[in-house]
Amino acid sequence: MLRLVKTIRQESELRGYYSYLGEAVIEIMWAKKKFPEEEIKVYFDLTNIHHYKQNNLFDVCFEQDHQDYSEYRNKYINIESLNSEIKLNHYELKIIPQEIREQAAPIIDEYFRLKPIFLNELERRLNFLNLKNTISIHRRDTDMRFSHHISAPTLEQFYSIIDEDYYSNIFVMSDNKQDLDLFIQKYANKVLSFEDGTTSTDINLPYFLMEGTGPEEMRKHIENLTINTFVLSKTKKLICSKSNLSNFAILANPKLEYVKLN
Numbered sequence: 410m411l412r413l414v415k416t417i418r419q420e421s422e423l424r425g426y427y428s429y430l431g432e433a434v435i436e437i438m439w440a441k442k443k444f445p446e447e448e449i450k451v452y453f454d455l456t457n458i459h460h461y462k463q464n465n466l467f468d469v470c471f472e473q474d475h476q477d478y479s480e481y482r483n484k485y486i487n488i489e490s491l492n493s494e495i496k497l498n499h500y501e502l503k504i505i506p507q508e509i510r511e512q513a514a515p516i517i518d519e520y521f522r523l524k525p526i527f528l529n530e531l532e533r534r535l536n537f538l539n540l541k542n543t544i545s546i547h548r549r550d551t552d553m554r555f556s557h558h559i560s561a562p563t564l565e566q567f568y569s570i571i572d573e574d575y576y577s578n579i580f581v582m583s584d585n586k587q588d589l590d591l592f593i594q595k596y597a598n599k600v601l602s603f604e605d606g607t608t609s610t611d612i613n614l615p616y617f618l619m620e621g622t623g624p625e626e627m628r629k630h631i632e633n634l635t636i637n638t639f640v641l642s643k644t645k646k647l648i649c650s651k652s653n654l655s656n657f658a659i660l661a662n663p664k665l666e667y668v669k670l671n
Contacts, residue, residue: 411447412481413440413488416454426466426631427638427653429455430521434513434660436488437520443491451520452478452485461631462624469628470635472522503669505656510663517661523639531636534603535643539577545644546571546592547582549652551615561650562670564591570648570668571596580644582637582654585609603640607633 415433418424433453440449452474453467463469478485523531550561571579581602583589589608593600607630609615622630634654641647641658646666649655659667 411444411449412485413451414454414485415488427657431653431657434516437516438512462627469631470527472524513660514663531639543578543644544576544646545580545641547649547655549584549650551584566670567648585612587612
């Protein structure tokens, strides 16, 4: 058995949740190519990512084998030490190769298993949607301007693609409530979001920097973010802006149609 561990690089590096998860999908893909005869076990030790205010971030939503990691920790090697030959900066790609998507989907199924309570909640949310005729939106804005100095695509860019066809439902993920409300205002009863108070109420600040966002609030935010990412992946078509979260949804379902606007 080949035991691999995915860890943070340094606490001070402001890297997001789905940055680590998306990287890991590609790294596991490479490990399976390099060691085709090996059973591969992966442990995510995403501790002390301070802006998320959690211990092991992976444990918030996903299942993993803590006992094996505890007993055989000295046998685990850092997954980044394998020096992956799959040189794919999927964050910068507007089109992710279909071959990569086909390989990534079963890896996500195997190594990113939602805890039963969240799997049940995912099914509950999916039951609200006509998935064969649902378009999903992921617009990331606040932290892009704050951390990366990148402007998000305008709402009108999203509207123009939505209006090209008829959709029964529009599933919206937005990193701020103001944009979410504008989608709801424009498309009335078609919009579903399941945000439940876990998105930023400040157009200029990401949720984790809002005043009053403590560990419990952040945990609910992470839970909601994760479940909704899987909802994105199950819809007919996704319109998104630059984000590792959007990329994860695209990798999770190779049949998902998508348009990346930047």
